[in-house]
Amino acid sequence: MPENSDFLIWKESYLTGIKAIDEDHLELARIINKLYEACSFRTEKVSEIYISILKDLVNYTNIHFSREEKLMANFNYPGLEAHKKEHDVFKALVLKELKAIKYNKRVEPFNLAKFLKEWVMHHIAIEDNNYKIHFQQIGADVFK
Numbered sequence: 001m002p003e004n005s006d007f008l009i010w011k012e013s014y015l016t017g018i019k020a021i022d023e024d025h026l027e028l029a030r031i032i033n034k035l036y037e038a039c040s041f042r043t044e045k046v047s048e049i050y051i052s053i054l055k056d057l058v059n060y061t062n063i064h065f066s067r068e069e070k071l072m073a074n075f076n077y078p079g080l081e082a083h084k085k086e087h088d089v090f091k092a093l094v095l096k097e098l099k100a101i102k103y104n105k106r107v108e109p110f111n112l113a114k115f116l117k118e119w120v121m122h123h124i125a126i127e128d129n130n131y132k133i134h135f136q137q138i139g140a141d142v143f144k
């Protein structure tokens with residue numbers, strides 16, 4: 001059973017001030033927390049609910065990452081390539097885990113949820129904050 005402290009608790013400091021991005025990030029946090037909830041259903045196999053939430057995560061990160069990448073490209077963010085690489089690694093990792101589940105390889109749902117949460121929190125707090133600083137410095141008209 002996940003503890004309360006396992007869930008992704010949203011903090012004001014995660015806000016970028018860019019409306020669409022903040023809404024995306026909140027949705028990502030919701031999806032991750034749903035994964036934790038799905039860890040409570042203990043079965044032999046990874047539950048179907050958990051798998052469908054992981055698929056939601058794939059779909060939503062695809063939408064969100066391309067939104068961010070477009071935004072960074074529009075404002076010539078110098079860290080775009082490195083940032084995009086992080087996105088690609090994350091997408092590949094989630095797909096790999098989905099495949100592992102499909103082929104009944106051992107996947108620990110709770111550990112996976114925890115890893116994904118930590119990745120997303122770190123990414124928002126550090127990497128996304130870096131482009132926010134760039135946008136502020138160049139006076140980009142992206143903040144609400």
Ligand SMILES: [Fe+2]
Nearest residue numbers: 068123127128
């Ligand atoms: Fe990002």
